[in-house]
Amino acid sequence: MASKYGTIIMGPAGAGKTTFCSALIAHLRANRRSCFYINLDPAAEEFVYEPDVDIKDLISLSDVMEELHLGPNGGLIYCFEFLLENLDFLTDPLETVTDEYMVIIDMPGQIELYTHVPVVPALVRHLGRSGMGMSLCAAYLLESTFIGDRAKFFAGTLSAMSAMLMLEIPHINILSKMDLVKGQVARKELKRFVDPDISLxxxxxxxxxxxxxxxxxxxxxxxxxxxxxxxxxxxxxxxxRAVGQLIDDFSLVSFLKLDVQDEDSVGAVLSYIDDAIQFHEAQEPREPNDEMMDGD
Incomplete structure (x- = not known):
């Protein structure tokens, strides 16, 4: 069994990754579970919960863009290449993390990192079972408002599938910000987006x-x-039609619905993550007296 467990929160810019991380941390704490929060977005500035490890303490996107005269995408790739050359910055703090913790890794929104270049797959391999032995699950967020533009929705679905194939770890896809489409899409119609239907x-x-x-x-x-x-x-x-047919042929992508303002919705997504990384199988059974002491 793996000695560490974690999830990588990914997706395009504006999908609500950091907001989901905050909701996940709040839910874990409310249920007396330990978590370890890692920010790997070198451009992020505001957090509800202070990260335990923040890549900006190693390198920041603004410094890279200013000193090396790179654009945002090139700067992000440079930041991750620099991280790969200094992995002890990330792995040393993780040495003290036990199997009772959920490691939450908040990623940048540039999908090129997951679909075009090998830096994130290399990082995942180092943290995963072949490296540190961490059992990882990728959670890919796609904004639910994309369903209003079907071409954009299928493009987002294709990028989710591409990330899944590149990273080669257990993977769940999430339609985030469901509160924004509540009451605007019929439940029967929404099911066709949850399990993408090419007939759309x-x-x-x-x-x-x-x-x-x-x-x-x-x-x-x-x-x-x-x-x-x-x-x-x-x-x-x-x-x-070609994009839709490709997604349909692979039959790999389906979505969970997420409303971060609904604790039950956050808990449901967390249960899928726990199942994907087999978190509960590694936990020691607790005696009734222990649970009573926790409640005191």
Whole structure:
């Protein structure tokens, strides 16, 4: 069995990762569980709970951008490469963490780190079973408001699948900020997004995602060099169908619903994380007298 347990909170910018980390920490503390909070976003500035380890104590994005004249994405990649060269900054504090703790790792929002470059997979391998022996689960957040734009939703779903394949660890996907769509989407319709249904791309022709080819008529095959035709017509529709079909063929992505203002919702997501990392299997059974003492 693993000696340490943790979850990596990922997802695009604005998905609510740090807010979810704060809600998770509050829920764990309310249930008398220990947690160890790591911030690996070198641009983050405000926290509800002070991190136990903060990458900004090692390197900050603003310093990198100023000194090396890099942009935000290049700066983030440099920060993680620097972290990989100084892993003792991260691993030394983790040496004292026992199997009773839930390690929560808050990540940046640039999805290139999970889908395009090998720095985060390398970090996960070092912390995981082949390195420090930590049992890890990735939690990928996608903002629920994406369901209002089906092309954007399927693009986000594809990025979640890409991160899952790159990291090669247990993975759960979460539709965050459900309070923002409450009452706006019928429950039956929402189920089609929770388990992404490719037929969603066949609905609502007014959205421009549906293209029907007809024989003997002008099918609007615009010049691909025309910038106005990029986001409309056959090419865009075919692209979205191809993305949807790829997701459907792999059948790997489904979502949990999250409302951080609802404690039961946070607890439900945590239970999936616990199952993925087999947290409870490593815990010692507690005697009734111990529980009574905890309640005193």
């Amino acid at each position: 791309l066949q609905d609502g022709p007014e959205s421009g995602l549906v293209y029907e080819y007809k024989e003997g008529v002008d099918n609007g095959e615009d010049d691909p060099a025309d910038s106005k035709a990029v986001m409309s017509g056959q090419s865009f529709a075919r692209l979205n």
